[in-house]
Amino acid sequence: MTRPLIAVDWGTSSLRAARIGADGAVLEERSSPRGILTVPAGGFAAVLHDTCGDWLADPAALCLVSGMAGSRHGWQEAPYCPCPAGFGELGDSLLWLEPRRIALVPGLSCEQQGVPDVMRGEEVQVFGAMDLLGERAGTFVLPGTHSKWVRVVDGRVQSFSTFMSGEFYGLLRQHSILARTLPAEDGELDTSAFTHGVLHAQEAGSLLRSAFSARTLSLFERLPQKAQPSYLSGLVIGEELRLRPPGTGALVLIGSSALTQRYALALGMVGARTRALGSEATWRGLAALAQTLQDA
């Protein structure tokens, strides 16, 4: 890489930025609570300058912004790049806000089972993970509010599926009949209750059905109150991985260690092997994309 990179991951609730040297090393990181929901229309450039104006002062710097900043409610709408898509398609689809200086990385879209699916930001993490691991194929799992399961073939994202797992957990945790008996705080993970939930999800075949067991087990005093959040988490994550694709290759988990550890535990119970990566995947993905642009 010959130009320094300002890598920005701008999501709904936060903004993270990194200054990356010409050799690809992360020199400095910053984060701010100025997620796109807090930024008024027309205010995005100012917030970016507030956060890393000193870095942008370098005339050689390239700035790539991934995440929800490229959505309809963000800085400007960067239309989704359709799958299959690799670095080439992604680089060709950048939305340049300042020519050769600042660009929005579009998300990806795909069509599965007759309906569209979308992601914004996760694609950069997947490409970063491929680069970090030296892999050009496999299944990448990004747990979260809206988990993504991404299938990569020959260096390009072929297709992916979204599971609203984190959101369903929150809905059940806070707003459902289960909320009446759950403790105020989630507390530490109770591994036994979690694994019980994961296994029951495999048998029950639908969260619509398995979720009620959190209530009945409590009613018959077969699940201590403080173990209920872990059991419910097991039900939801177990439901998500019930639909895991067939295959024996290790799944690559990308996310916070708290979440990837929980997914690795659940996947291990059903016989799947995993490897895990954290936020380094985002910076590596943007750096690799920048490299591709400069090589072109």
Place this chain on the structure above:
Amino acid sequence: MTRPLIAVDWGTSSLRAARIGADGAVLEERSSPRGILTVPAGGFAAVLHDTCGDWLADPAALCLVSGMAGSRHGWQEAPYCPCPAGFGELGDSLLWLEPRRIALVPGLSCEQQGVPDVMRGEEVQVFGAMDLLGERAGTFVLPGTHSKWVRVVDGRVQSFSTFMSGEFYGLLRQHSILARTLPAEDGELDTSAFTHGVLHAQEAGSLLRSAFSARTLSLFERLPQKAQPSYLSGLVIGEELRLRPPGTGALVLIGSSALTQRYALALGMVGARTRALGSEATWRGLAALAQTLQDA
């Protein structure tokens, strides 16, 4: 039947009562908003007398109360009657509040896939439906906040499963990311969007996954805003019936006509035959139970 019956269906949010003649005919019906959540501990007898004290003045009358009034937060806790259970087991398990005068009908419990399941009130509807239809076996479906699928063999409930369908619809409708784009009112059923949802649920294999399609179809302007509640309803009901038991007999739907019509439409799409009954099943079930007591 030789004694008049005061049949009471006392649920969480309402109380319904019927006076039933010695010949089994429903002579008069009443309803009140005094569901168990509105009644203070110790106040249940007074509310019952407020609602049908004139009927109770008949010294010959028998009063049977089904529903959540027999739960821990109701009049008094009537322990669940374990499955398999028919009229005999249910009659033997009544909790008499006044000897031979007023009794709480217990709910049923069963154990499936290593977890307990429970119902309170629906068992009376199932027995009533059996009596009305002259059936002693089959699958009975009671759609609602917590839908019940009940398997009856030789006149006894063998087992059942609860699906939190109505509750999941409400959670997604009101509290999830989908709520942002849904219209304020559900409006009339859009049959085309509903059937699309039912069919997609069969393919997607989990509501965790299919629910996101309500958002993406809207994002790509492939689902008009006013059709979104119908599509979401189709996803949720379609998810529930994805796990329907194998078999070619007609399923018996019991519930409000708005709900049973929707379920009949969805079940017809996946090749299942149905028959439907309404609230008459509750009164018939309590009358048939009273008959059993007097025959004994």
